[in-house]
Amino acid sequence: MEATHLLVRAGEYVCALPLGAVRQVLRSLTLHPLPGSAPELKGLAEFAGDPLPVLDLARLARAPQGANPVFPVTVVAWAGPPEARELVGLAADAALDVVVLPAAALVAAAPGSGGDGGLVAGEAIVGGQVVRVIDLQALGQVS
Amino acid sequence: MAVDVTTAGEAGARRRGDDALIGWLLLAGLVAVGAALLAVAATRGAAAWPAWAFTVAGLAAIAAHGAWVFWPFQRLERRLPVEEERFQRLDASLGATCLHLGSGDLVRAAAASAGLPSRVAAAFTASTAALSGLAQQIQDSSVEVASAADAVNRIASELAAGSSQQAASVVEITAAMEELARTAAQIAGSASRQAELASLAEDSGDAGAAAVDEAVAGVEEVKKRISAIANRADALGSRSKEIYRVLDLITEIAQETHILSLNAAIEAVAAGPDGRRFSVVAEEVRHLAQRSQESVESVRTLLDEFAGSTRATIVATEEGSKEAVRVFERSRAAAAAIAELRHTSGDTARVARQISLATQQQNAASDEVVMTLREVSLVVQRMTGGLKDLSATADRLNALALEIQLLAQSFHLDSARSLKHVVESWAARATAAAPAARQELLEELVRGTQFADLLYLVDERGTMSALAVNPATIGARPSLDLAQLRDVDMRRRPWFRNAERERRTGITPPYQSILTGEQCFTVCACVGLPDGGFGGVLAVDVNVTGWTRI
Numbered sequence: 001m002e003a004t005h006l007l008v009r010a011g012e013y014v015c016a017l018p019l020g021a022v023r024q025v026l027r028s029l030t031l032h033p034l035p036g037s038a039p040e041l042k043g044l045a046e047f048a049g050d051p052l053p054v055l056d057l058a059r060l061a062r063a064p065q066g067a068n069p070v071f072p073v074t075v076v077a078w079a080g081p082p083e084a085r086e087l088v089g090l091a092a093d094a095a096l097d098v099v100v101l102p103a104a105a106l107v108a109a110a111p112g113s114g115g116d117g118g119l120v121a122g123e124a125i126v127g128g129q130v131v132r133v134i135d136l137q138a139l140g141q142v143s
Numbered sequence: 144m145a146v147d148v149t150t151a152g153e154a155g156a157r158r159r160g161d162d163a164l165i166g167w168l169l170l171a172g173l174v175a176v177g178a179a180l181l182a183v184a185a186t187r188g189a190a191a192w193p194a195w196a197f198t199v200a201g202l203a204a205i206a207a208h209g210a211w212v213f214w215p216f217q218r219l220e221r222r223l224p225v226e227e228e229r230f231q232r233l234d235a236s237l238g239a240t241c242l243h244l245g246s247g248d249l250v251r252a253a254a255a256s257a258g259l260p261s262r263v264a265a266a267f268t269a270s271t272a273a274l275s276g277l278a279q280q281i282q283d284s285s286v287e288v289a290s291a292a293d294a295v296n297r298i299a300s301e302l303a304a305g306s307s308q309q310a311a312s313v314v315e316i317t318a319a320m321e322e323l324a325r326t327a328a329q330i331a332g333s334a335s336r337q338a339e340l341a342s343l344a345e346d347s348g349d350a351g352a353a354a355v356d357e358a359v360a361g362v363e364e365v366k367k368r369i370s371a372i373a374n375r376a377d378a379l380g381s382r383s384k385e386i387y388r389v390l391d392l393i394t395e396i397a398q399e400t401h402i403l404s405l406n407a408a409i410e411a412v413a414a415g416p417d418g419r420r421f422s423v424v425a426e427e428v429r430h431l432a433q434r435s436q437e438s439v440e441s442v443r444t445l446l447d448e449f450a451g452s453t454r455a456t457i458v459a460t461e462e463g464s465k466e467a468v469r470v471f472e473r474s475r476a477a478a479a480a481i482a483e484l485r486h487t488s489g490d491t492a493r494v495a496r497q498i499s500l501a502t503q504q505q506n507a508a509s510d511e512v513v514m515t516l517r518e519v520s521l522v523v524q525r526m527t528g529g530l531k532d533l534s535a536t537a538d539r540l541n542a543l544a545l546e547i548q549l550l551a552q553s554f555h556l557d558s559a560r561s562l563k564h565v566v567e568s569w570a571a572r573a574t575a576a577a578p579a580a581r582q583e584l585l586e587e588l589v590r591g592t593q594f595a596d597l598l599y600l601v602d603e604r605g606t607m608s609a610l611a612v613n614p615a616t617i618g619a620r621p622s623l624d625l626a627q628l629r630d631v632d633m634r635r636r637p638w639f640r641n642a643e644r645e646r647r648t649g650i651t652p653p654y655q656s657i658l659t660g661e662q663c664f665t666v667c668a669c670v671g672l673p674d675g676g677f678g679g680v681l682a683v684d685v686n687v688t689g690w691t692r693i
Contacts, residue, residue: 004412006405019412025405027398071398095401098408098429 002102007131008075008092011063014131015092016101016124021078021136023087025095028072029054042091047076054089060119060139061132069093079139088139099126106133163213163220170208174201233259240267246647248555249275250564275556282551282560286690289544293688296537303530310523317516324509327502334499341492348485355481359474366467373460376453383450390443397435404429545653545687549664552650562666562685563648570648570668570681573600578608585611594689596659600670602679603643605634616686617658633680638667642680653687662687 005016006025031043031054040059044051054074058065073095078085106122109132121135178201181194236258243252249271256267407425411418555563569588576584585598589611596616600609607628633639641649648668656663663684672678 004408006409019409022409024409025402027402073402095405098405098426 002100004098004100005131005133006075006098007096007126008057008073008090009066009069009094009096010061010092011058011066013058013061013063014096014126014129015057015061015063016099016126016131016133017075017077017090018134018136019098023076023078026074026076028091029074029089031091045074045089047087047089050087052076052087052089054091055139057090057092057134060090061134066093071095077136079136081137085137099131101126101131101133163216166208167213170205174198174205177201237263244271244274246645247553248563248647249278250555250557275554275558278551278554278556279558279560281547285544285547285551289541289548292537292540292544296534296541299530299534299537303527303534306523306527306530310520310527313516313520313523317513317520320509320513320516324506324513327506327509331499331502331506334495334502338492338495338499341488341495344488345485345492348481348488352478352481352485355474355478359471359478362467362471362474366464366471369460369463369467373457373464376457376460379453380450380457383446383453386446387443387450390439390446394436394439394443397432397439400432400435401429404432545662548690549650549653552666555648562650562683562690563668566666566668566681566683567648569598569683570670573681574671574678582609582611585609589613590615594685595683596656596663596686596689597682597684599628599682600679601633601639601682603672603677605632605639607631607633608679612658616689638665638682639680642667642669643677646677656684656686658684659686 004019006019006022008015008017026047029045029047029052031045033043034041037043040055042054042056045054046052057063057075071094073092075090075092075095076087077090079088080086101124105124107124108122109120119135119138121133121138124131124133174197178194178198181197182191185191185194236255239255240252240259243249243255253268253271256264256271258264259267404425407428408422411422411425414421552562555561555567558564572588573581573584581600585600589595589598590613592613593615596613598609598611598613599607602608610628634643638649638651641647646669648666651665651667653662653664655661663686665682665684667680667682670678670681
């Protein structure tokens with residue numbers, strides 16, 4: 001079985017987001033930071049007239065800090081289990097491509113590589129580059 | 144001598160007595176013969192009275208002869224030996240006096256003339272006194288002539304030396320002036336050439352000024368063009384910035400397109416199977432956006448290179464502009480320098496012409512000075528020759544004065560200026576002194592003189608027995624030692640032989656002293672023995688210069 005993913009850059013990592021969970025890709029939204037919030041929460045943005053919490057994908061994926069992004073984007077996606085999913089914004093450095101990842105290409109993440117609380121579902125090699133597949137349902141649990 | 148005179152007188156008296164007797168007999172015989180002849184004539188008829196008259200006259204003549212001739216003659220005959228002896232004494236005195244006079248010994252001549260008759264003696268005394276005075280005057284005059292000749296000689300020598308130096312100086316000055324004239328001619332030539340070169344430099348300065356003006360204009364044009372290039376490069380930079388803004392816009396559009404294609408892909412996935420076609424379109428759009436972005440990046444890269452070249456061009460044009468400004472300023476400075484150089488070259492040409500003219504005048508003046516100096520040199524050379532002749536004449540005059548002095552000194556005068564008199568008085572003191580005291584006496588005598596170089600005593604065997612050197616005249620010269628001269632046989636010396644033979648004080652001709660190297664002569668006087676015999680010679684070497692100075 002294969003699944004289509006949206007590849008985004010988060011720090012030095014390339015992350016794959018399941019395309020079915022992605023609602024829209026936007027240029028980086030204007031953020032309103034929330035005092036005292038968790039470091040992963042960059043702030044609140046306005047999306048379609050509603051407040052949208054925007055999370056730092058690089059922090060969520062424990063990715064090392066990369067170069068300053070040229071065209072940062074905010075990926076609006078459904079997070080959490082299907083019965084309790086909600087829209088969140090994921091701040092990424094760039095939106096790269098849409099790829100189809102076969103299930104066979106997906107391998108479990110190396111132990112201790114993420115430290116992300118099970119957010120990274122696995123890894124795949126795309127174009128010779130390691131891509132970390134993000135489990136957005138797990139993201140709802142984590143958050 | 145007296146015996147000889149007496150014998151001659153007696154023989155003369157006998158001869159004169161026989162002659163008187165013969166005279167008597169001849170007179171009587173003549174009377175007798177005359178009377179006999181008259182008697183014979185009377186017998187032959189002649190008168191008798193002439194015979195008687197002749198006989199009486201003859202007897203009267205015989206009586207007159209006896210009274211007036213024979214008897215006075217007899218008285219004179221008796222006085223004749225006495226007179227003859229007196230005549231001999233007078234003759235001896237006169238001979239001795241004349242002999243002393245002939246030898247120049249006026250003192251002994253005067254003493255010898257005492258035996259002459261008083262009038263003759265007075266005449267001799269007056270003559271010797273006059274001769275002595277004359278000799279002294281000759282001595283004094285010769286000394287003065289010698290001194291004057293020496294002074295003239297010295298002055299002439301100094302003048303000749305000065306004239307020689309002056310002639311040498313004139314020759315040197317002439318050579319220097321000739322060199323100066325040659326140098327002036329060279330300077331004149333150099334000044335003329337310099338004037339020509341300065342004129343050429345002035346012309347070259349004009350050409351250079353024109354060329355520099357053209358260069359300044361060219362540099363100014365280059366500066367303007369560089370400024371235009373800089374402006375265009377600035378404009379190009381501004382356009383490049385606009386292109387960058389357009390590229391940014393295109394990039395942004397491409398990014399937006401990319402995001403849009405992603406969202407289209409998301410919508411296509413959300414649409415399920417119905418959105419498959421749409422996903423293809425979204426993918427194509429995504430690829431298009433991606434190519435657009437790649438093209439933009441390529442253009443940006445090219446534009447970066449272009450912008451870099453433009454910036455380099457701007458920098459180069461700025462540098463070129465600055466360099467053009469500097470070249471322009473330098474060109475203007477060069478133009479000013481060339482203008483100054485032209486001015487200076489003009490001044491230099493004018494001054495060089497003036498120098499050339501002045502140097503030519505100097506050259507002409509130097510030639511005149513050289514000609515004048517040559518004439519002066521000839522005059523000085525003639526004057527030097529004349530002074531040398533004058534010096535030689537003074538030398539001859541000095542020698543002549545010395546000869547006169549020696550001739551005057553050949554007279555023995557009763558004067559302290561008579562060397563014979565002085566040396567004879569010293570010889571008398573040496574005769575009176577004991578042999579052991581003679582060396583000390585000679586040293587005492589020589590210390591008291593300024594003309595005697597050397598006093599020495601030679602005994603009758605020709606051996607030098609005492610020697611005294613005058614330190615005042617010898618000075619620092621090496622002296623003589625008596626021991627070196629004791630073995631020399633002085634009897635070979637002419638002056639010793641003359642003194643021994645003549646027993647008279649003598650003077651040698653002048654000769655060069657081996658002790659001083661100067662001219663001297665020797666005065667030698669006889670020293671007597673206690674028995675009155677010849678006891679040797681006292682010789683005095685007289686320095687000519689010292690004696691004439693006295």
